[in-house]
Amino acid sequence: MISKNIPDIDYLYPGHVACPGCGAAIAMKFALKVLGEKTVVVIPACCWGVISGAYPQTSLKVPILHATFATAGATASGVRASLDMQGDSETTVMAWAGDGGTFDIGFQSLSGAVERNENFIYVCYDNEAYMNTGVQRSSSTPYGTQTTTTPGRSWKKTHKKNIVEALAAHRIPYAATANIAFPEDMNRKFTRAKDMKQGVRFIHVFAACPTGWNIPSEMSVKISRLAVQSNVFPLYEVIDGTAYTLNFTGGKPVKDYMKVQGRFKHLTDDDLEDIQGMVDRDFALLQTKVQSTSVSSPTQETASRRSGGVKPV
Amino acid sequence: MKQVMEGSHAASEAVRLAKVQVISAYPITPQTHIVEALAEYCENGTMDARFLCVESEHSALAAVISASTMGVRTFTATSSHGLALMHELLHWASGARLPIVMAEVNRALGPGWNIWADQTDSLAQRDTGWIQFYCEDGQEVFDTTLHAFRLAEWVNLPVMVIQDAFFLSHTLEPVDIPDQKQVDQFLPPFSSGVKLDTEKPCNMGQLTPPSIYMEMRQHIQMAMEQVSSCYSEVEKEFSALFDRQYGPVEPVACEDAEVILVVSGTIAGTCRSVISDLRSKGEKPGMLKIKMFRPFPADFVRRAVRAAKKVAVIDRNISFGAGGIFCQEVKSALYNMDPHPPVFGYIAGLGGRDVTPDSLEAIYWKTKKGDLLKGESTWVETQEVELKN
Numbered sequence: 170m171i172s173k174n175i176p177d178i179d180y181l182y183p184g185h186v187a188c189p190g191c192g193a194a195i196a197m198k199f200a201l202k203v204l205g206e207k208t209v210v211v212i213p214a215c216c217w218g219v220i221s222g223a224y225p226q227t228s229l230k231v232p233i234l235h236a237t238f239a240t241a242g243a244t245a246s247g248v249r250a251s252l253d254m255q256g257d258s259e260t261t262v263m264a265w266a267g268d269g270g271t272f273d274i275g276f277q278s279l280s281g282a283v284e285r286n287e288n289f290i291y292v293c294y295d296n297e298a299y300m301n302t303g304v305q306r307s308s309s310t311p312y313g314t315q316t317t318t319t320p321g322r323s324w325k326k327t328h329k330k331n332i333v334e335a336l337a338a339h340r341i342p343y344a345a346t347a348n349i350a351f352p353e354d355m356n357r358k359f360t361r362a363k364d365m366k367q368g369v370r371f372i373h374v375f376a377a378c379p380t381g382w383n384i385p386s387e388m389s390v391k392i393s394r395l396a397v398q399s400n401v402f403p404l405y406e407v408i409d410g411t412a413y414t415l416n417f418t419g420g421k422p423v424k425d426y427m428k429v430q431g432r433f434k435h436l437t438d439d440d441l442e443d444i445q446g447m448v449d450r451d452f453a454l455l456q457t458k459v460q461s462t463s464v465s466s467p468t469q470e471t472a473s474r475r476s477g478g479v480k481p482v
Numbered sequence: 483m484k485q486v487m488e489g490s491h492a493a494s495e496a497v498r499l500a501k502v503q504v505i506s507a508y509p510i511t512p513q514t515h516i517v518e519a520l521a522e523y524c525e526n527g528t529m530d531a532r533f534l535c536v537e538s539e540h541s542a543l544a545a546v547i548s549a550s551t552m553g554v555r556t557f558t559a560t561s562s563h564g565l566a567l568m569h570e571l572l573h574w575a576s577g578a579r580l581p582i583v584m585a586e587v588n589r590a591l592g593p594g595w596n597i598w599a600d601q602t603d604s605l606a607q608r609d610t611g612w613i614q615f616y617c618e619d620g621q622e623v624f625d626t627t628l629h630a631f632r633l634a635e636w637v638n639l640p641v642m643v644i645q646d647a648f649f650l651s652h653t654l655e656p657v658d659i660p661d662q663k664q665v666d667q668f669l670p671p672f673s674s675g676v677k678l679d680t681e682k683p684c685n686m687g688q689l690t691p692p693s694i695y696m697e698m699r700q701h702i703q704m705a706m707e708q709v710s711s712c713y714s715e716v717e718k719e720f721s722a723l724f725d726r727q728y729g730p731v732e733p734v735a736c737e738d739a740e741v742i743l744v745v746s747g748t749i750a751g752t753c754r755s756v757i758s759d760l761r762s763k764g765e766k767p768g769m770l771k772i773k774m775f776r777p778f779p780a781d782f783v784r785r786a787v788r789a790a791k792k793v794a795v796i797d798r799n800i801s802f803g804a805g806g807i808f809c810q811e812v813k814s815a816l817y818n819m820d821p822h823p824p825v826f827g828y829i830a831g832l833g834g835r836d837v838t839p840d841s842l843e844a845i846y847w848k849t850k851k852g853d854l855l856k857g858e859s860t861w862v863e864t865q866e867v868e869l870k871n
């Protein structure tokens with residue numbers, strides 16, 4: 170089903186080299202539909218460094234500047250400064266990094282840019298591991314996952330870092346989560362980020378990865394949807410690091426989401442129960458924040474927060 | 483107009499007059515005075531530039547790289563550990579063919595922590611594709627920084643303008659600072675040939691297969707090979723306006739010299755007086771100051787030392803397991819010249835230790851009287867330190 174609120178125009182050429190069902194490729198397609206042709210995309214080392222095309226080709230109809238792995242935040246800052254000095258305030262700068270380039274090696278650079286209140290959109294497409302180098306764990310890899318560096322019984326036994334909370338602690342003007350199975354919600358969030366025109370706007374996009382998650386490529390969108398429906402990856406927004414809006418409340422068991430993925434196949438029922446507990450606690454904490462901020466800070470955001478419910482496609 | 487200023491401010495004044503548009507840097511002693519002055523200029527409107535106060539040197543160079551890619555004139559400054567942290571981006575800047583100019587203050591690397599003069603920081607970056615100039619005094623820092631923008635924007639390679647910690651960066655000297663109009667005559671506004679633009683979208687810095695990567699590297703080498711002649715053009719124009727010229731190397735009394743001392747940085751200033759003292763005593767020393775280290779001016783070095791009986795290279799730096807780094811380069815420049823004078827290597831002044839006129843005179847006598855050493859280099863004025871385990 171094609172949603173009527175998504176622009177038809179495409180800035181991603183066919184023939185790019187992402188794996189079939191790659192959530193990261195779908196995410197870029199949706200993002201650029203909103204941001205449009207006056208966008209400069211900054212890409213540090215990651216799968217998208219390859220998907221964007223080898224010399225002399227490109228898979229995007231907008232300019233791309235590649236950056237070293239740790240520098241998406243600083244590189245986007247330099248692009249913005251240069252455009253500003255040339256009197257161009259119209260062009261949108263978007264940093265587009267994986268979870269490794271955001272949660273781990275690029276975190277310092279991102280944190281610095283957010284603290285300086287630079288003017289650009291930063292998107293982390295999160296496939297929950299270092300996929301480009303062959304599925305090694307990152308600090309975004311969730312508890313319970315097998316990767317090539319957390320193999321066998323050494324599956325990851327620590328929590329996924331909560332990047333949105335870390336950035337909320339910076340009092341970032343806008344942070345939101347988004348998901349390829351909820352394109353209208355994603356569309357709205359990119360529109361909002363674009364229209365703000367100041368500060369770092371952070372969008373954390375859940376990006377299913379058939380290759381790294383050991384799932385069939387045709388299940389990519391369905392599993393992404395399950396991540397939201399099970400509250401594993403809640404859809405929400407945070408304004409100024411303090412005012413929370415929840416866009417969707419799920420109720421499906423976590424095992425429905427996990428049992429269909431090869432990366433979790435080793436987990437026992439007890440493990441899955443533990444994980445259900447973790448997800449419930451995290452979601453309850455998020456709900457507390459939503460409730461407390463809608464009572465304590467009746468800003469103009471409240472209206473949109475109340476009407477923020479979305480439906481998956 | 484002549485003004486008394488530190489080497490640091492000779493650099494920042496040149497950057498101001500060069501009308502740099504984006505600056506990004508992270509503080510480290512002894513570079514701080516350079517960036518503090520520039521932050522002040524950006525704040526009070528003396529410069530129409532953006533100063534990005536980033537959270538590390540790694541980010542500083544990354545920001546300057548992207549700003550330059552988007553088509554503005556850029557500058558950064560660092561030293562020692564800061565330069566080491568930039569290493570990855572140093573390659574990226576030259577690989578992307580960006581005309582970035584950097585002020586680099588030569589400082590030792592830890593451990594132990596040492597903030598004093600030592601060239602190992604910048605020389606360890608010799609293979610990163612940056613043009614490197616080593617300066618002797620404040621005037622040379624100022625002039626070379628202006629040269630650097632012209633040269634960088636001509637050959638599309640980044641340039642490091644290097645000065646010794648404290649001996650130069652924090653030492654007050656008279657420096658002739660021209661007015662803006664004169665500088666504008668020498669250095670026109672930056673216009674980038676290739677820049678990233680939403681009107682003509684392209685993909686920069688992308689995945690590059692073996693079928694073309696090698697040619698890209700060859701082009702960098704070809705650009706490096708043009709630096710020498712481009713630099714002499716730049717200097718010609720500069721000297722027509724300002725009546726000062728340096729050259730990639732400066733031979734002093736080398737024509738009839740028996741022993742030539744090869745030096746760089748502030749040691750050159752000390753060496754000048756030692757040469758004239760020894761000359762007045764009837765000795766025949768010469769001095770070769772090397773200003774341009776990358777590309778290495780091998781031709782100029784060969785010409786300057788051709789007739790000497792012996793060459794002594796004094797290095798305020800060390801490549802462990804090999805010796806002084808200038809010394810290695812001089813040796814390789816002379817290797818295919820037959821006959822060539824024997825080359826003596828001396829390691830002196832590491833971590834800010836003084837290299838006095840007496841030190842240099844001792845090196846002269848040791849070279850004149852000595853046979854070629856067994857080891858690669860002689861350590862100057864080190865103490866016997868008892869080793870305990």
Ligand SMILES: Cc1ncc(C[n+]2csc(CCOP(=O)(O)OP(=O)(O)O)c2C)c(N)n1
Nearest residue numbers: 214215216238267268269270298299300301
């Ligand atoms: C400094 C540095 N260290 C390591 C690498 C190797 N490397 C390239 S991409 C990558 C992982 C990227 O992971 P992520 O950011 O999650 O993006 P993904 O590949 O999963 O899309 C690594 C480790 C590099 N390019 N640079």
Ligand code: SF4
Nearest residue numbers: 188191216300378380
């Ligand atoms: S490995 Fe995963 S993220 Fe990378 S291109 Fe393939 S599906 Fe996309």
Ligand SMILES: [Mg+2]
Nearest residue numbers: 267268298299
């Ligand atoms: Mg990843």
